[in-house]
Amino acid sequence: MTANQGIKPITCEINANGHIQIGGCDLVELADRYATPLYVYDEETIRTIAREYKSAFRDYPNIKMLYASKAFMTKAICKILSSEGFGFDVVSGGEIYTAYSAGVNMSDCLFNGNNKSVDELNMALELGVGKISVDNFLELALLNEIAISKGKIVDILLRITPGIECHTHEYIQTGHLDSKFGFDLTQIDSALELIIDEYKNLDLIGLHAHIGSQIFEPQIYYDEVGVMLKEIDRIKNKFGLELHTINLGGGLGIKYTENDLPPSVSEISEKITSAIDYYSKEYNLGDVNIYIEPGRSIVGTSGVTLYTVGSSKQVPNGKKYVAVDGGMADNPRPSLYQAVYTAQVANKPNDELTQTVTIAGRFCESGDILIKNVKMPELDEGDILCVYDTGAYGYSMSSNYNRVLKPAAVLVNNGQSDIIINRESYEELVSCDMVPDRLS
16 A cells, blocks of 8 residues: 555554654644644655655656645755655746745756746746746747747647546546647647747657546556557657657545545556557657656645634534634635545544534635534544645645635654744735825
8 A cells, every 4th residue: 555545644643642643743732832723744654655656667767756836835845855856847936936945956847837927937947947848829939939038948848638537526637628728639730830840949858748636547547648659659750750758747646535545656657657668669669758747646645734623503403513723715625626534633533433523614605614524522622623635735725715824834754843834924914915105
């Protein structure tokens, strides 16, 4: 079993105090020291899954892991994954700048996204981002113009929609034909003609696709390789262009509940490498360079969120609601696409589960529900609730809705805890507000 197939961080256990601890740190003590809501990341779990990826592909030398930064991007995460040999898939100026400010080798970065701004493309070239995945015709023209102005030749991949649909929520499907991302297969020839005839400062090295997120079907990666290498063969035969790089994206699922059965890293590596071996021989392509972009499966299981229990409400002949001091602003996934989580009470994990409750957030929306109908012990005000598998797309999708401050994040390892994101202050919250003189 690899780390993405467990609900809890690999260091999670119950300590002598009868409390849950992660990375050797008592979660109740962390909540007391740093306050709640609080994101907690286990460094050992992050490093373990990163090494599991490298081990699973160890027999295929032409592969490079790019961490999908959108899952959770901080300078500390950059330091950890850089030290594990990962590059970075970045999708905004903010992610580019975070990697740069963390000292990442920018040649190991790939800039991805469907509507990159001129300022972001300029930044990417100025800071030495290694490759750009071009998503559309406008971007081809803009990037070539910027490259000319800087006297640079830019390595690019074309992002394509391979027409593969995975069985996930429609909001996180990206590889099917009706998608906002990438060139449709029928548009590739037009793009290639522009690159060959007009855009001389763009050096096309390969193709990029991403089929979705929270994927549980290993076979879909085999199919993706087949589509992409068939297209590379077609391009070679029609245009004489020999492309040797494909970026398969990421998307490996993780276990949020006991009902989730994600494949292991080794299962998807077997599908990917066997497909590469088969199709590269089928089309006589020689060595193929592969990029993989894991994100959620790297940090999802490593992170938990701690909340303090507050008020409760028993609806007559209906549900019992228990409210915590966070919710949709620090984890919008349940509201956005009905994500389901597992939780325990950190200060009494061994207590009998005597009731079914719905964990409600503190925000002014009826839809602010973190977990529906979950088995819990008797809950008291001040209990510490630990929600598992919040390491991906929690903080990165958080907001200041209701003008609530964004939580802190800590990294734990071998009994030590360190702040990696400071809790926002009220002064920081209003620091970008401006009052026109006429209102003074």
